[in-house]
Amino acid sequence: MKYVDEFRDGELAKNISANIANEADPKRNYRLMEFCGGHTHAISRYGIADLLPPNVRMIHGPGCPVCVLPIGRVDQAIHLAREHGVILCTYADTVRVPASDNLSLMRAKANGADVRMIYSTQDALKIARENPGREVVFLAIGFETTTPPTAVAIKQAEATGLKNFSILCDHVLTPAAMHAILAVEGGVALDGFVGPAHVSTVIGSKPYEPFADDYGKPVVIAGFEPLDVMQAILMLVRQINDGRAAVENEFTRAVTREGNLKAQELVAEVFELRDMFEWRGLGSVPNSALKLRPKYAAFDAELKFKVDYVEVPDNKACECAAILRGQKRPLECKFLGSVCTPENPVGSCMVSSEGACAAHYSYGRFRETAQ
Amino acid sequence: MSTVKPNYSRPLDIKNGRVDMSHGSGGRAMAQLITELFAAAFNNEYLAQGNDGALLPAAAGRLVMATDSHVVSPLFFAGGDIGCLSVHGTINDVAVMGAKPLYLSAGFILEEGFPLADLKRIVESMAQASREAGVPVVTGDTKVVEQGKGDGVFITTTGVGVVRDGINLSGDLAQPGDKILLSGTIGDHGMAILSQREGLTFSAPIVSDTAALHGLIATMLDSGVKLRVLRDPTRGGLATTLNEIAKQSGVGMMLQESAIRVNQPVEAACEFLGLDPLYVANEGKLIAICAPEDADRLLEVMRAHPLASEASIIGEVLGDAHGFVQMTTKLGGRRVVDWLAGEQLPRIC
Numbered sequence: 001m002k003y004v005d006e007f008r009d010g011e012l013a014k015n016i017s018a019n020i021a022n023e024a025d026p027k028r029n030y031r032l033m034e035f036c037g038g039h040t041h042a043i044s045r046y047g048i049a050d051l052l053p054p055n056v057r058m059i060h061g062p063g064c065p066v067c068v069l070p071i072g073r074v075d076q077a078i079h080l081a082r083e084h085g086v087i088l089c090t091y092a093d094t095v096r097v098p099a100s101d102n103l104s105l106m107r108a109k110a111n112g113a114d115v116r117m118i119y120s121t122q123d124a125l126k127i128a129r130e131n132p133g134r135e136v137v138f139l140a141i142g143f144e145t146t147t148p149p150t151a152v153a154i155k156q157a158e159a160t161g162l163k164n165f166s167i168l169c170d171h172v173l174t175p176a177a178m179h180a181i182l183a184v185e186g187g188v189a190l191d192g193f194v195g196p197a198h199v200s201t202v203i204g205s206k207p208y209e210p211f212a213d214d215y216g217k218p219v220v221i222a223g224f225e226p227l228d229v230m231q232a233i234l235m236l237v238r239q240i241n242d243g244r245a246a247v248e249n250e251f252t253r254a255v256t257r258e259g260n261l262k263a264q265e266l267v268a269e270v271f272e273l274r275d276m277f278e279w280r281g282l283g284s285v286p287n288s289a290l291k292l293r294p295k296y297a298a299f300d301a302e303l304k305f306k307v308d309y310v311e312v313p314d315n316k317a318c319e320c321a322a323i324l325r326g327q328k329r330p331l332e333c334k335f336l337g338s339v340c341t342p343e344n345p346v347g348s349c350m351v352s353s354e355g356a357c358a359a360h361y362s363y364g365r366f367r368e369t370a371q
Numbered sequence: 372m373s374t375v376k377p378n379y380s381r382p383l384d385i386k387n388g389r390v391d392m393s394h395g396s397g398g399r400a401m402a403q404l405i406t407e408l409f410a411a412a413f414n415n416e417y418l419a420q421g422n423d424g425a426l427l428p429a430a431a432g433r434l435v436m437a438t439d440s441h442v443v444s445p446l447f448f449a450g451g452d453i454g455c456l457s458v459h460g461t462i463n464d465v466a467v468m469g470a471k472p473l474y475l476s477a478g479f480i481l482e483e484g485f486p487l488a489d490l491k492r493i494v495e496s497m498a499q500a501s502r503e504a505g506v507p508v509v510t511g512d513t514k515v516v517e518q519g520k521g522d523g524v525f526i527t528t529t530g531v532g533v534v535r536d537g538i539n540l541s542g543d544l545a546q547p548g549d550k551i552l553l554s555g556t557i558g559d560h561g562m563a564i565l566s567q568r569e570g571l572t573f574s575a576p577i578v579s580d581t582a583a584l585h586g587l588i589a590t591m592l593d594s595g596v597k598l599r600v601l602r603d604p605t606r607g608g609l610a611t612t613l614n615e616i617a618k619q620s621g622v623g624m625m626l627q628e629s630a631i632r633v634n635q636p637v638e639a640a641c642e643f644l645g646l647d648p649l650y651v652a653n654e655g656k657l658i659a660i661c662a663p664e665d666a667d668r669l670l671e672v673m674r675a676h677p678l679a680s681e682a683s684i685i686g687e688v689l690g691d692a693h694g695f696v697q698m699t700t701k702l703g704g705r706r707v708v709d710w711l712a713g714e715q716l717p718r719i720c
Contacts, residue, residue, distance in 0.1 A: 047704020
């Protein structure tokens, strides 16, 4: 397929692989975090780890929207669907995220809640228009990529006087999460980041500059195709070898330094920062998520239905928290593949194919037996 | 003299009529529906017996029986509809056992309010598929459920076939070294359905591959190659079917991604939705596993048939106690091709 096959070419991959192997200094380790779940998926799906020398290791970051969604947030959505009888709309993978009482949105649906999987915020608006007698709540999750479409939906709902539509706003911010990872006491053993693809098309490359300037960590923004990821790894190896820390852009076909200003304006108009937001894995992180501005309070389901947020601790033996921080690998969790599988996820890293545990389990399991 | 015609009943109003509860009640309305719609379309000597069951001549050899329920939405899609699908699906299940399919039964669950015109289209499509395949629908049943308790129409078909001596196909017969062949492109049926569902319209047409495979299978069996396993990768797609075989046979597999063909509109739609074509349903494709020395010959036989002109050897069976189905990616890396977990859901960003 044109514009896709070019970025999955086996011969080019071999060339980049050879360059990485040649240029990586055998006397040191390269610990690189791919922040985004989209990169984690590509690395696992195409077997990129097989094309890297053993001292270049990829660490899966927290950039998987459903993986960082804490139990309490899913509980809120289930509560609205069950107790308030709303039509609860959300994006696909979210329906499988484990919640309290052995529930998930999918299980709540089987128990009679009206949960609908949608592909775009426009679907949620359509459902609201077609069901004027029902309240429709969109569980809005995701990083900066999915935030502008939510902003558009809010503006449209306001413009058309759609009164039975509201959102549970769980949109989160990438740079804040990267700060949280780097600011950990004792630090994370990381030498650089493969920076987000789709997120960066919106926010641009500028917001990553502090990670290079203040923390001394190289960042290379990369597309989600396998050759993008490999080229970014090579660029990171070169920066590290040179002792440089800069923000470089491999994904120039879509990302600029400033990003999509129109989308940024729209988001700024509709949303404001939350003081504090709980992330699964990272804990409570200040200024790391968005809520609706007071002007749009009528569309805020938390206010409309007066649902409070209650923190619910994760299963103690689940290692999602350490895995999302890059401190542990999926293999170091004793639940992996026994208690916790894609069919019955305990932690959220097992839910989405972008999650570190699911990616390892579904695509990379053979490696354990080979070791 | 009276003008009343003692045996007259007004014909079904196919154009504007709808299924109502009386069509399932066992009375005159049901008899009329059966006569004017089902019996007229399926018309064959066994159905014409008009009894509760069909009296069939005993077949020599081992019998195969398979059943399949169809609940597809939308009922009509590019390349077919629930009617022909319900015929093809069951014929294929019988045929991949190495059997010649002989007879079909059909059970209909109709929802009150379903347009008779749509029902007629579906039944005629079934009848045509059955005639083309040479496998008659010899008995059937109809029930009606209240509005809201069904999804228009559900169809369950059961097929009976006979396996001749010397043919032994089973999912537990794959051996290390065997070659794995695939009859053509994957993902066409599933994406045809998905692309037609509400809210998902793609401009490029994706056409279901629904087809009866017994003719292709007969030529493969007649060629004399050492076939061990045949299976049609329907729900769960190629990946899930290969995992089933690997588990049954206690073996592993290594596939070559570059040998697995996907039609471009299907590939594009999968990319767009974040789905993997390996897990998308097919309704007119088969997987064949054969002894390594026969693989080239089998490939030739398959490619000579119009339903497998794009057949390829996609991998081989390995000895592997873990039963992993693995794949060498186009990029040159390796990955596990796992069972489908839950439902395949689009990724978020």
